[in-house]
Amino acid sequence: MSQDLQLVKLQFETGRVGAGSMQLQLAVQGELQTIDGTASGTMLEGTQHPKKFSGRITGVTHATGLGTQILVGALQGQVIVTTEGGGASAYLAPLSAQFSVDANWNGTGEFRIADQSYECRVTRIRALEMAD
Known part of the structure; x- marks a missing residue:
């Protein structure tokens, strides 16, 4: 029986200076349409001390069958956000993401992440398909 499992590394980038970026490392199970993985990245928010975040995410995928954008996904999870510099701190925040x-x-x-939203270009860094 085919596992239809792919390991995918994606980069979310806004293309704007001073905005956030995120990298996802995902295990995508095609037959079950599930995603499990980790998210990490940076939120700059115009401060001299960027906020870094990392955590676990889960979600679902759906094949669209429409045009060139053949797969959509929705993810959610919790990330730990840390700041360094004068007021070093850490807190837990909700993360959600969507892609096509x-x-x-x-x-x-x-x-x-929390009340900060970033529209991004999504690019594949790496993808592996697991053998049967």
Whole structure:
């Protein structure tokens, strides 16, 4: 029986100076349409001390069958956000993300941490398919 499992590393980038970015490392189970993985990244928010975040995420995927954007996904989880500098701190925040990608895992997306939202270009850094 085929496992239809892919290991995918995606980069979410806004393309704007001073905005956030995120990297996802995902295990995508195609038959079950599930995603499990980790998220990490940076929120700059115009401060001289960027906030870094990391945590676990889960979600679902759906094949669209429409045009070149053949897969959509929705993820949610909790991340630990840390700040360094004068007022070093750490806190737990909700994370959600959505994406629409082509067969090469490139497309568009958005991620939100607490009340900060970032529209992004999504690019595949790496993808592996597991053998049967």
